[in-house]
Amino acid sequence: GDSVTQMEGPVTLSEEAFLTINCTYTATGYPSLFWYVQYPGEGLQLLLKATKADDKGSNKGFEATYRKETTSFHLEKGSVQVSDSAVYFCALSDPAQGAQKLVFGQGTRLTINP
Amino acid sequence: EAEVAQSPRYKITEKSQAVAFWCDPISGHATLYWYRQILGQGPELLVQFQDESVVDDSQLPKDRFSAERLKGVDSTLKIQPAELGDSAMYLCASTRGRGWETQYFGPGTRLLVL
Numbered sequence: 001g002d003s004v005t006q007m008e009g010p011v012t013l014s015e016e017a018f019l020t021i022n023c024t025y026t027a028t029g030y031p032s033l034f035w036y037v038q039y040p041g042e043g044l045q046l047l048l049k050a051t052k053a054d055d056k057g058s059n060k061g062f063e064a065t066y067r068k069e070t071t072s073f074h075l076e077k078g079s080v081q082v083s084d085s086a087v088y089f090c091a092l093s094d095p096a097q098g099a100q101k102l103v104f105g106q107g108t109r110l111t112i113n114p
Numbered sequence: 115e116a117e118v119a120q121s122p123r124y125k126i127t128e129k130s131q132a133v134a135f136w137c138d139p140i141s142g143h144a145t146l147y148w149y150r151q152i153l154g155q156g157p158e159l160l161v162q163f164q165d166e167s168v169v170d171d172s173q174l175p176k177d178r179f180s181a182e183r184l185k186g187v188d189s190t191l192k193i194q195p196a197e198l199g200d201s202a203m204y205l206c207a208s209t210r211g212r213g214w215e216t217q218y219f220g221p222g223t224r225l226l227v228l
Contacts, residue, residue: 004156036219043118043205043219044157089156100145100209101170102217104156 002027002094006105013080014113021075021088021108023064029096033057033066033073036089038107044089047075082112116140118220120206126226132194135223138187139208145169147217148181148191151203163189196227 007022025031032051036044048057053068062077073090090105119138127133139146145164149157160179162170165186174181178197183189193200203224207217 034216041221043120043221044207045219046216049216091156100215100217101147101159101162102149102157104158106154106156 002031002092002097002103004090004092004103004105006088006090006108008106008108010109010111012111012113015082016079017112019075019077019080019084019110021090021110023073023075023090023105025071025073025090025092027071027092027094027096029094031092031094033064034091034093034102035062035064035073035075036091036104038087038089040086047088080110080112082114085110085112118206118208118218120204120220120223122223123221124224124226126228127196128228129198130195132192133196133225134190134192135204135206135225137189137191137206137220139189139206140210140218143208143210143218144186145209145211146183146189147207148189149205149207151205151222153202157203157205160191193225196225198227201225201227 004025034049035047037047038044048059050057050066056065064073064075087107087109089107091102147162148160151157160174161181163183181191203222205222206220209215
């Protein structure tokens with residue numbers, strides 16, 4: 001079945017550092033790809049998404065590009081802030097599976113130190 | 115901005131007891147999802163409703179879990195009897211229609227079974 005693999009955490013960076021969180025996927029069909037963020041004690045919030053190859057999703061300084069050839073959707077940010085500390089989830093939804101469920105990676109915990 | 119509402123936010127129960135969680139999706143959203151998120155993992159779909167009908171409950175442990183959405187609006191997820199392994203965050207999400215759309219998540223109910 002479909003699956004998502006994220007780089008293992010936790011990831012700890014200093015403020016203003018460059019961030020990359022790797023995400024790769026396997027899917028039967030042609031999925032849409034998502035990054036969700038979960039702040040402590042809260043539910044998931046959509047950070048960005050991409051629905052077709054070479055699309056770039058972006059929001060709040062974060063970016064990710066849908067790479068079909070490498071089945072990847074890596075999350076990047078040029079200069080992180082303390083407020084970016086959270087758990088980040090890569091996810092896909094695959095029309096070939098016949099339902100709209102999201103399949104999530106295991107999450108990557110990010111901590112930004114001042 | 116409209117949000118998905120969930121209650122209670124926290125629930126502590128003893129094993130073998132019954133528990134119930136409630137979700138009210140964003141007004142007008144036809145599709146509702148219940149996910150379970152075990153600590154340190156990504157969410158996994160338990161059940162998906164389209165209006166009042168179940169679309170996917172293949173991962174719902176039906177011997178102890180039940181879910182309903184009688185009028186196609188709010189929904190209840192029940193566990194009876196609760197087991198220690200049910201300790202997790204239970205997340206509700208909704209989308210407007212039947213298309214491949216962004217899922218909006220509620221804050222979740224954190225369940226602890228003692």
